[in-house]
Amino acid sequence: MAEMVRTPQVVIDDEEIFAAHEGGKLSVELKAPLDTQRALSIAYTPGVAQVSRAIANDPALAAKYTWANRLVAVVSDGSAVLGLGDIGAAASLPVMEGKSALFKTFGGLDSIPIVLDTKDPDEIVETLVRLRPTFGAVNLEDISAPRCFEIERRVIEALDCPVMHDDQHGTAIVVLAALMGATKVLDRDMAALRVVISGAGAAGVACANILLAAGIPDVTVLDSKGIVHSGREDLNSFKAELAERTNPAGRTGGVAEALDGADMFLGLSAGVVPEEAVATMAPGGIVFALSNPDPEIHPDAARKYAAVVATGRSDFPNQINNVLAFPGVFRGALDAGARRITERMKVAAAEAIFSVVGDDLAVDHIVPSALDPRVAPAVAAAVAAASES
Known part of the structure; x- marks a missing residue:
């Protein structure tokens, strides 16, 4: 008999779950179609060479002419995944894909899942340092304690962009x-x-x-x-x-x-x-x-x-869900051009989440719904303002 997963409204069998994950949950979409020779020449050769030369002469232009400045790397070694524990890099990838889907849906941010087949802090930090030109922020995810504390600290010190271990x-x-x-x-x-x-x-x-x-x-x-x-x-x-x-x-x-x-x-x-x-x-x-x-x-x-x-469950009142925080936190940090996610920004994010509840506050409604579209914009604005204060 198929295993059942219960949510507040529906019962989902495992066949539907696996079908939804088949081939992964992410794809890359173009901002403009490549349906003419002119479009192809602009997006790739020879047009792209002009943009690459400009960035080579002025690296700061990469923020304007590539997606890196708005791209979040969702990084895990698979050592502390959900309630599953140390399941390894490959098995953690569906979770990181899901995280990227949440970034796009709630924060409007592109992100890319990166799972690393190592638990060595030195190797993890070195890998992210070498990949730095590819992304604009790092969301560390599902890395076991106490290694996660050292890894986060060292990645923050090594990179000039926002870094946050979301589990923390x-x-x-x-x-x-x-x-x-x-x-x-x-x-x-x-x-x-x-x-x-x-x-x-x-x-x-x-x-x-x-x-x-x-x-x-x-x-x-x-x-x-x-x-x-x-x-x-x-x-x-x-x-x-x-x-x-x-x-x-x-x-x-x-x-x-x-x-x-x-x-x-x-x-x-x-x-x-x-x-x-x-x-x-x-x-x-x-x-x-x-x-x-x-x-x-x-x-x-x-x-x-x-x-x-x-x-933390969606089938009981007052679900405490990280999706209320991280899309808006990273969006606000990137909007403000912040190099760090500070304690002031985190507190501002909490205050913004609470503010969305407003007059609906009740013993069974102390935080907004994880699907409330007002949350991420409120958090992003509060975080951006806190980064500038």
């Missing part, structure tokens, strides 16, 4: 936007929240950073072995540094100890959170259970104890 910062931007919505609808002070984050990987670290930067002082992070605290001797350098900036009360133990009395739970792991642990949270709490396809706690169970519940 796209997630963090939309989480912050959703939290703005949740605290607004509940009339809560964000800075007074005690937040627990389950997951100390790429998304968990980035979310901890953006929430701390947003003024939330009490953030506790959990990994697979429990609360990340400075007394643990099994922490890598990234977690050890995180331990110095989080868990101000010095809590130890696991999820039960962390959630007792907490105001917010943010799930960014493949783990399961017992319902009885969520029941110990403070009244009127917030639960963002974002693991896909199976949330850390089922939304129906979470709603027994929390006032606002969100997931």
Whole structure:
């Protein structure tokens, strides 16, 4: 029997899914037809030689006369793909093609998926440095932690164009936007929240950073072995540094100890959170259970104890989806000619996402729909403005 995939409106069998992916999801289209000898002579030889000579004499002209300045490279090594884990470069390509389709649909940006058959940070950085004339921005995707932190840092340092690891910062931007919505609808002070984050990987670290930067002082992070605290001797350098900036009360133990009395739970792991642990949270709490396809706690169970519940799935209210962020972030950065995607730009993106909700704000509508056509233009304008301030 064919496997079924459920969405809010329809049930899709695997035959339809595979048919839609056959031959890939992308193609290259021309901006003007090559249907005459004159058109061919302009687009290719001999006309193209004049453009190439001009760029050779003035490399800055490449921004005007090629697509590179508006082209996003979607780059992965296939080491941390969705909920599938380390599936390798070839198996990750359908996901990167999908990412490119989202860039075009929501941000109006051309992009090209590049999957690298290496997990060596040196080789990944060197490859992107050598490919730099081909693209205008880099979206790093599905690269496992802690390597992703080093790779992103080094690529940002090496290239003179916008670079962002979406698993980190796209997630963090939309989480912050959703939290703005949740605290607004509940009339809560964000800075007074005690937040627990389950997951100390790429998304968990980035979310901890953006929430701390947003003024939330009490953030506790959990990994697979429990609360990340400075007394643990099994922490890598990234977690050890995180331990110095989080868990101000010095809590130890696991999820039960962390959630007792907490105001917010943010799930960014493949783990399961017992319902009885969520029941110990403070009244009127917030639960963002974002693991896909199976949330850390089922939304129906979470709603027994929390006032606002969100997931990463499209078949429940309050979907926290990175597509709300990354198309507009890159569009805004490229529109502004920015060389970096800064923290100010990320916060501006979150504020823009939240602003789109407007008067429709409700406990089951704290962020816009992933299909809302207003989001990407709002985010792009906010990011571009933030880059210039």
